[in-house]
Amino acid sequence: MDIKEKIKDFPQSPGIYMMRDDKSNVIYVGKSKSLRDRIKSYFINSNNHSRKIKRMVKNISDITITTTDTELDALILECEKIQEIKPMYNTLMKKYENYCYIKINSQKGIYIVNHIENDDYIYFGPYTMERKLEEIKNIFIEVYKLPNCQKFTKCIRYDLNKCIGPCRSIENKDLYKDILENIIDTLNGENDEILNILTKQMNDAIQCLNFEEAQRIKKNMDLMNSLFRKQQIITKAEDNKLLIGWIKLNESIVKIYLIGYGKILYSKKVDLNKINDDIKEELTLDIRNRILREKKKTKEIIDKSSIDFINIIYNYIENNKDINYIYVDL
Numbered sequence: 001m002d003i004k005e006k007i008k009d010f011p012q013s014p015g016i017y018m019m020r021d022d023k024s025n026v027i028y029v030g031k032s033k034s035l036r037d038r039i040k041s042y043f044i045n046s047n048n049h050s051r052k053i054k055r056m057v058k059n060i061s062d063i064t065i066t067t068t069d070t071e072l073d074a075l076i077l078e079c080e081k082i083q084e085i086k087p088m089y090n091t092l093m094k095k096y097e098n099y100c101y102i103k104i105n106s107q108k109g110i111y112i113v114n115h116i117e118n119d120d121y122i123y124f125g126p127y128t129m130e131r132k133l134e135e136i137k138n139i140f141i142e143v144y145k146l147p148n149c150q151k152f153t154k155c156i157r158y159d160l161n162k163c164i165g166p167c168r169s170i171e172n173k174d175l176y177k178d179i180l181e182n183i184i185d186t187l188n189g190e191n192d193e194i195l196n197i198l199t200k201q202m203n204d205a206i207q208c209l210n211f212e213e214a215q216r217i218k219k220n221m222d223l224m225n226s227l228f229r230k231q232q233i234i235t236k237a238e239d240n241k242l243l244i245g246w247i248k249l250n251e252s253i254v255k256i257y258l259i260g261y262g263k264i265l266y267s268k269k270v271d272l273n274k275i276n277d278d279i280k281e282e283l284t285l286d287i288r289n290r291i292l293r294e295k296k297k298t299k300e301i302i303d304k305s306s307i308d309f310i311n312i313i314y315n316y317i318e319n320n321k322d323i324n325y326i327y328v329d330l
Contacts, residue, residue: 099126245325251286
């Protein structure tokens with residue numbers, strides 16, 4: 001059957017689709033809230049498509065679909081399939097190789113690295129923003145006037161009032177330590193000092209009609225906020241916080257999810273019209289037993305291979321108005 005004809009029979013429901021070449025190899029996996037509309041879009045208005053999409057479409061010999069209850073289910077299945085198959089045209093779930101960490105010690109400084117080592121540094125991440133992390137490190141250096149040298153030699157940056165000069169005196173060295181400890185607190189989400197400083201700098205620039213400088217500072221604030229959002233998600237996963245979410249499928253059916261460690265631990269459809277004390281007790285017991293089983297496990301470290309899934313799923317849930325959710329401590 002011609003692909004365009006086959007698409008006409010696809011449902012307008014959530015699910016995933018797998019594009020296959022003439023050897024039945026899966027070359028792309030995608031998800032959609034409406035399978036028919038999404039898949040049809042690949043074959044219309046082709047002039048607006050990127051070269052990558054045009055090249056992929058030329059290689060499509062068949063399309064298979066799997067329907068799901070919700071778009072969240074489709075997103076989860078999409079992530080699993082991409083991780084399993086690694087199709088050539090997918091970039092999702094392949095980013096972990098480019099993840100980096102912020103490495104910081106209150107006496108030795110702040111660095112951007114690719115791996116965690118067994119040393120006396122504190123690590124934050126991993127983050128999929130290597131170039132931006134260098135920019136963020138430079139924002140900390142600029143705002144707090146930190147040294148950017150390795151040997152702490154007496155350089156001209158101190159004379160230009162661009163460095164606090166921990167190499168100049170014991171007092172300055174103590175100040176340097178206090179600033180780095182404060183940055184650690186900031187990355188742990190315990191204060192907003194860097195954002196407050198940047199906000200004041202931006203407002204001062206605006207008052208002086210230096211709009212170009214104000215725009216530069218605003219870009220720095222956006223970078224910081226992006227980092228903090230990513231760190232909050234990682235921290236929730238590492239701290240064993242479970243997410244309980246629920247999606248209304250129709251007037252009476254709700255689907256409940258229990259998510260932890262960057263994976264779906266439990267999901268179940270519930271008919272609200274049939275809810276009674278027995279069903280409530282059974283549901284509560286199911287979730288409680290699942291939580292207790294997780295509680296017996298050793299705390300899992302969030303590594304590079306799972307961080308994409310965590311970012312994708314948690315961001316989707318927290319930014320989707322159709323999903324209600326709460327976090328609970330494990």
